[in-house]
Amino acid sequence: MGYRRLPEILGCRSIRIVMRMKVLLWLRLRMSLRVRRYAEAMEFDVDADLAMILPLFLPLPEIRPPSSSDTRFTAFEARMLAMHEAQNKFIQDSFTSMQEEQRQFFAEMRTFMARFPPP
Structure with a gap:
């Protein structure tokens, strides 16, 4: 009797693993679709974005260390x-x-x- 239960247990575990993998794949696909949808919904205006950013190298006042x-x-x-x-x-x-x-x-x-x- 014990030898018949082993494949059933393994079968249940493998079904659980397959179901979990399906759920994880579904979630991953759903997230990738959301990311694509958001990326398409956003409009990127590079020139306007660059105009809003301050220059990287601001002129700093000269600091002369004491001699x-x-x-x-x-x-x-x-x-x-x-x-x-x-x-x-x-x-x-x-x-x-x-x-x-x-x-x-x-x-x-x-x-x-x-x-x-x-x-």
Whole structure:
């Protein structure tokens, strides 16, 4: 009995494989037809497309590297000073806003304590 079941099992598997292959081929054919249909539907106007694209090589401003270590140090020092000033301004603004928030908080606390004194 076992020898008769083996071809049946193999037959079922081969049928499944053939069905899967048919489905895959059908999907592949369908996708290729879709691609062809979309390609035919699109109109390609090469001149208009090229006119919209920016030139590949845009003229860049000339950047002349500093020639000596002194000028490089001067540029570095200027950048560091600008960064330091920006940090100081940020810290000062943060501190000022914190002071204002504290002032408002304590004013509200005084008002609250005046209305509801402790027992």
